[in-house]
Amino acid sequence: xxxxxxSPGSLSLSPGERATLSCRASQSVDSKNLxxxxxxxxxxxRLLIYGASSRATGIPDRFSGSGSGTDFTLxxxxxxxxxxxxxxxQQFGGSPPMYTFGQGTKLEI
Amino acid sequence: xxxxxQSGAEVKKPGASVxxxxxxxxxxxxxxxxxxxxxxxxxxLEYMGMINLSDGGTNYAQKFQGRVTMTSDTSTNxxxxxxxxxxxxxTAVYYCAREAPATCYFDFWGQGTLVTxxx
Numbered sequence: 001x002x003x004x005x006x007s008p009g010s011l012s013l014s015p016g017e018r019a020t021l022s023c024r025a026s027q028s029v030d031s032k033n034l035x036x037x038x039x040x041x042x043x044x045x046r047l048l049i050y051g052a053s054s055r056a057t058g059i060p061d062r063f064s065g066s067g068s069g070t071d072f073t074l075x076x077x078x079x080x081x082x083x084x085x086x087x088x089x090q091q092f093g094g095s096p097p098m099y100t101f102g103q104g105t106k107l108e109i
Numbered sequence: 110x111x112x113x114x115q116s117g118a119e120v121k122k123p124g125a126s127v128x129x130x131x132x133x134x135x136x137x138x139x140x141x142x143x144x145x146x147x148x149x150x151x152x153x154l155e156y157m158g159m160i161n162l163s164d165g166g167t168n169y170a171q172k173f174q175g176r177v178t179m180t181s182d183t184s185t186n187x188x189x190x191x192x193x194x195x196x197x198x199x200t201a202v203y204y205c206a207r208e209a210p211a212t213c214y215f216d217f218w219g220q221g222t223l224v225t226x227x228x
Contacts, residue, residue, distance in 0.1 A: 001171075032213065033213040035213065035214040035215075037154075037215075039154075044204055044218035044219065044220060044221055045146075045154065045204070045206075045215075045218055046218075047214060047215060047216050050212070050213075050214040051214075056216065088153065088154055090154075090214070090215075091213075092213040098156070098170060098171075099144070099156045099159075099170075099213075100156060101146075101153060101154040101155070101156060102153070103153045104153045104154070
């Protein structure tokens, strides 16, 4: 099973600042299969980024994804108040192929 | 518009089973997969498994094999997830989520169903 480790566990920033969230895989992940979600308290997860770098429908361009192999990054260029949430990476792969999630990064003010 | 509407909260005793439903609308039901993901209180997301609605095929995470069963009813566009031999550690919000085949991401999620296991 591919294990995803997200860092930092929590991140305190202010509106207008840049946020950089990391997701590291225990073995190489096909970039097509690396995904990022946002979850706010009391809500279901929301798809942000798929294929490591493609924004989902309706996602503002301040969100961007990058990376390959075992290291992936979610960047929020200028934080808005509504961006403070928990962010999860997810992958599909390994042997046997399975979906796994990282443990999440909490982005707080 | 795409919607996944889940059944309401459940309270179960240890050793019992729970069956959660997920009713889909706004798209062609059989052309997507439905996955189940759970989240214990204050914890992260945990993948449970999936059902292919075109043929009913299932694939469960190893942790849940033997305890989980995912089924579908194409006449009502509803997917079911049944978890048996419940223990306190199964207390969680259970989500269904949709995937277009071979895309590997979940583009729509249900609202979640809280299952509480308590004696």
